[in-house]
Amino acid sequence: MCNHERRHLRTNCDRMNFALRHRLPFPFGRVLASRYPRSLGRPHLLSAEARRVSSQSIPESTHVVSISFPPLPDTLPEPPAYPCPHLTNFVALNPLYQRHWRVCASYNNVRDVKTVALEKKFTLTKYRHTLEFFNDVMGLQGICAKEKHHPIGVRFTFTTLTFTLKTSNAVPAHSPPDPPRSPGITLRDMRLATLIEKLFEDKFVLSGKGLGSTDAPDARDQPSDPTDVVS
Structure with missing residues (x-):
């Protein structure tokens, strides 16, 4: 040595x-x-x-930080056909909120058009695990290829991946035929975020390749209505 x-x-x-x-x-x-x-x-x-x-075992008086996450749904609704309607029930995002997914403001191609998107940063332990996670999500045989839906942005560092999800051509819910299209969060984004989260927990966190979060989620990132973000 x-x-x-x-x-x-x-x-x-x-x-x-x-x-x-x-x-x-x-x-x-x-x-x-x-x-x-x-x-x-x-x-x-x-x-x-x-x-x-x-x-020795840790005494009962020792303070141990523990975050209890609600379970992710075992079954997901079928993905809607394009153009997808905007998601109106943001309560369905609670399991994702608890895992530090957040609803953030996102701009369309025109900078003054503000919409909403789902976003989360994942932390892995090594660079090769970051590449493996990226390939499992974005590769030719990855989740996005199977879902026929992809993030609108991926930020990549040595040991982190940040996914930003929204649907570019979405329509208002309960709209008349041939409605105007606008970006926003849809059921396809919720499905994709849930599948990414399941992959990260089952394959990477449990094997020590990824770092699970132990911090309580920020309530400010959990709006019940998208107008709270874009207003």
């Missing part, structure tokens, strides 16, 4: 010792445990106090 690896391992062990010694609540201790597996794989490098604390 070279000097650089020894210094890196010693730093990781010090951080893990600190977390265990002070009995830091979730998620800090759990994040350290997942981020620094080398120190966990070498228990002899931990201090005796750290080994003693780690072998």
